[in-house]
Amino acid sequence: MRILIIGSGGREHAILWSLVKTTRHSLKFYCAPGNAGIAQLARCIAIPVTDIAALAEFATTEMIDLTFVGPEAPLAAGIVDEFERRGLTIVGPSWAAARLEASKSFAKQFMSRHGIPTARFKLASSAAEAVDILARGEFGPPDTPVVVKADGLAGGKGVVVARSRSAAQEAVHEIMEGGLIDRQAAEQILIEEALRGREVSLLLFSDGLNYSIMPAARDHKRIGEGDTGPNTGGMGAITDNSVLDAGLLARIIRGVVEPTLSGAAAEGFPFRGVLFIGLMLTSDGPRVLEYNVRFGDPETQAILVRLQTDLAEIFFAMARRTLADIKLEWTNESSACVVLASGGYPGKYESGAVIMGLNECADEDRVQIFHAGTARSSSGEWITAGGRVLGVTATGEDLAQALARDYRLISKVHWQGMQYRRDIGSFLSEPPTVSNE
Numbered sequence: 306m307r308i309l310i311i312g313s314g315g316r317e318h319a320i321l322w323s324l325v326k327t328t329r330h331s332l333k334f335y336c337a338p339g340n341a342g343i344a345q346l347a348r349c350i351a352i353p354v355t356d357i358a359a360l361a362e363f364a365t366t367e368m369i370d371l372t373f374v375g376p377e378a379p380l381a382a383g384i385v386d387e388f389e390r391r392g393l394t395i396v397g398p399s400w401a402a403a404r405l406e407a408s409k410s411f412a413k414q415f416m417s418r419h420g421i422p423t424a425r426f427k428l429a430s431s432a433a434e435a436v437d438i439l440a441r442g443e444f445g446p447p448d449t450p451v452v453v454k455a456d457g458l459a460g461g462k463g464v465v466v467a468r469s470r471s472a473a474q475e476a477v478h479e480i481m482e483g484g485l486i487d488r489q490a491a492e493q494i495l496i497e498e499a500l501r502g503r504e505v506s507l508l509l510f511s512d513g514l515n516y517s518i519m520p521a522a523r524d525h526k527r528i529g530e531g532d533t534g535p536n537t538g539g540m541g542a543i544t545d546n547s548v549l550d551a552g553l554l555a556r557i558i559r560g561v562v563e564p565t566l567s568g569a570a571a572e573g574f575p576f577r578g579v580l581f582i583g584l585m586l587t588s589d590g591p592r593v594l595e596y597n598v599r600f601g602d603p604e605t606q607a608i609l610v611r612l613q614t615d616l617a618e619i620f621f622a623m624a625r626r627t628l629a630d631i632k633l634e635w636t637n638e639s640s641a642c643v644v645l646a647s648g649g650y651p652g653k654y655e656s657g658a659v660i661m662g663l664n665e666c667a668d669e670d671r672v673q674i675f676h677a678g679t680a681r682s683s684s685g686e687w688i689t690a691g692g693r694v695l696g697v698t699a700t701g702e703d704l705a706q707a708l709a710r711d712y713r714l715i716s717k718v719h720w721q722g723m724q725y726r727r728d729i730g731s732f733l734s735e736p737p738t739v740s741n742e
Contacts, residue, residue, distance in 0.1 A: 308617065309335045309364055310347065311354050311384075312375025315644075315677035315696040316602035320375065320616070321346045322673060323609040328617045335367065341687070342676020357384045364393050371396065373620055374578075377458060377599055381407035385578075396623050398598045401574035405596040409495050410456050412596050419568035421561055423593045424452070424585075426497045435477040435494050439470050447471070450499035455480050457489055464536065466499060502587035504594070505549050506542075506604050507557060509582075510619055512628040513575035516566060517619075518558070520611055520635055521549035522604040528651055530728045537651045538693055541729035542607040545639040545704045557584065557591050565596075577623055606642040606675050606698045611635045639704040642696045643711045643729050644677070648722025650692035656680075658720040660687040660694070666717055672699040672710050689720055704730050 308324065310317050313336075321334055325346055337360060339349030352359045355378050364372055372388060374380055374397040383400035397403075404411045416423045427443065429435035435453070444451045448469050453476040455463030463480060467473035473496070481494055508519040524542040528534040549557075561582060569576045581597035581604070609616070613634040622628045647654040659682070666674060675698060678691015697715055701707030708730050715725065 306330060306370040306617075307333045307335065307368060308620070309337065309350075309360075309367075309369045309372040310339075310375060311337055311360065311372065311379060313338050313340050313343070313354070314375070314602055314691075315675040315693065316600050316605040317375045318343050318346075318675040318677070319606040319609045319673075319696075319698070320373065320600070322675065323612055323616045327612060327615045329615055330617060332617060335363075335369065337363065340676050340690070341679045341681050342674075354379045355382055357382060357387050360384065361387055361391055361393060364388065365391065370394060371617075371620055371624060373397070375599060377403070377406055377597065380578075380598055381458060394624050396620050397578040398576055398580075399574055402569060402576050402578075403598045405569075405576075405580075406598045407458055408456055409454050409595070410493055413495065415568065415572075416593060419564045421564050421568070421593055422590060424497045424500050426495050428456075429477075429494050429496065430492070432477050432481045432494075435481070435496060436474050438496050439473050439477070444496065444498050452495075452497040452499050453477055453480060454495040454497065456493035456495060500585040500587050500592055500594070502585045502592075505584050505586060506601060507549070507554075507562070507582045507584060508601065508604065508608065509562065509580050510623060510628060510633070511566060511576050511578065511580055512623045512626040513570070513577040514626050515629040516562065516580075517628060517631075517633045518554070518562070519608050520544040520640075521554070522601075522607055523548050524601070524604055525726060525729055528646075528724075528726075530726050535651055537646070539601070539603045540644045540646070540726045541642055542601075542603045543639065543641045543704060543707075543730045544607050544611065545730075547704075553586070553591070557582075561591060561593055577626075602677075603642040603644055603696050603698075606673075606696045607640045610640050610673060610698055610700050611638055636700065638700045638702060639707050640698065640700045641704060641707040641711050641730055642675075642698040643708075643715060643725055644693050645695040645697065645715065645718065645723055645725045646693050647678070647689050647691070648724055650724070654692050655722070656688070656690050657682075658689045658722060660689060661719045662717045663687045663695075666714050669710075669714050671701070672697065672714050674698075674714070694720075694723075 334347035336347040337350040372395040380403040388395040465476035583594040675696040680690035699710035
């Protein structure tokens with residue numbers, strides 16, 4: 306059988322690694338476009354993730370048995386609908402279902418329709434309207450934190466937690482008029498109350514009828530230690546039993562997961578694929594921060610190192626709507642992923658730095674290195690080719706052991722300008738924070 310993975314980052318490397326590690330079948334893997342690390346596991350195809358026609362032609366010509374979509378952009382562009390129109394087997398949500406991530410206003414209105422707890426919000430179609438909403442004081446006095454969000458996909462740059470009304474007004478103009486993100490993504494803007502609590506990421510597999518929950522995760526979005534500095538795509542993630550206890554998980558399933566899936570089905574877009582629910586655990590109960598309609602990055606790395614069930618069988622079961630026939634099994638461990646990034650990221654950064662020590666880390670026990678932005682030089686050296694470069698991921702009997710393994714390996718890797726956070730997982734002992742990211 307032939308499987309095509311669409312994407313090029315650490316998430317896709319982790320997916321392919323898990324497929325190879327867990328499968329009991331004879332499989333051939335392809336990845337479009339992939340990266341240098343992924344090329345060790347799959348044949349990389351130089352097709353952009355948003356060139357849906359070319360991807361469909363490749364899947365047809367190469368007789369691909371199943372395609373799995375990693376990033377959000379092709380899902381939002383309707384890749385699943387096009388593949389299914391051509392009779393190709395693909396796992397992922399339809400264009401209609403992908404709106405849960407592609408449009409924050411759609412997602413918030415969907416939650417309102419189905420009684421799913423979330424932050425209060427107002428929608429504005431212009432900077433002037435957004436500033437007027439802020440000036441009316443609907444979200445509290447001027448020194449109350451408020452969240453400003455671009456409606457569409459913005460690569461992590463479209464959310465600002467403003468600590469005051471004046472900062473919120475600046476964020477409105479920056480998002481809608483500053484040119485930092487795609488104009489289409491910023492055509493509308495959401496103003497939200499800022500929630501205080503602890504964040505958790507809950508991911509699940511769904512075939513449109515049935516679902517299976519993955520281990521709960523927490524991630525670090527900001528570049529700096531102590532959660533300081535600008536947002537990134539993610540600088541690290543952990544899974545641990547302390548992230549979410551059984552009672553709270555049951556409450557989230559009843560109040561969020563099942564209403565979301567039943568609501569999607571009732572509105573004509575039953576959800577099939579991986580659903581990521583970002584939550585804030587507030588003093589008033591869980592609140593949904595956002596939906597993602599695919600695996601997160603780097604949550605995927607931290608989650609999949611614990612998977613014991615054949616991932617290929619899970620994918621085929623989602624495609625065939627037989628997920629209920631599979632019992633998913635996970636190791637009873639903790640895990641941690643620490644991202645190594647280029648100097649300057651998430652702003653302007655340079656690529657092409659030689660990565661030292663990577664080959665010497667290949668045989669580390671219970672630690673995996675997932676490539677997010679690497680390439681090979683003409684002489685065969687590993688070099689940087691992105692903002693986030695590597696995701697060092699380990700398991701352990703507890704979180705402390707997993708993190709110790711990560712940082713011990715990281716001490717052996719270096720390139721000019723390399724940066725990473727040394728406090729991944731530290732939030733488990735920290736007080737609740739304000740965030741709607």
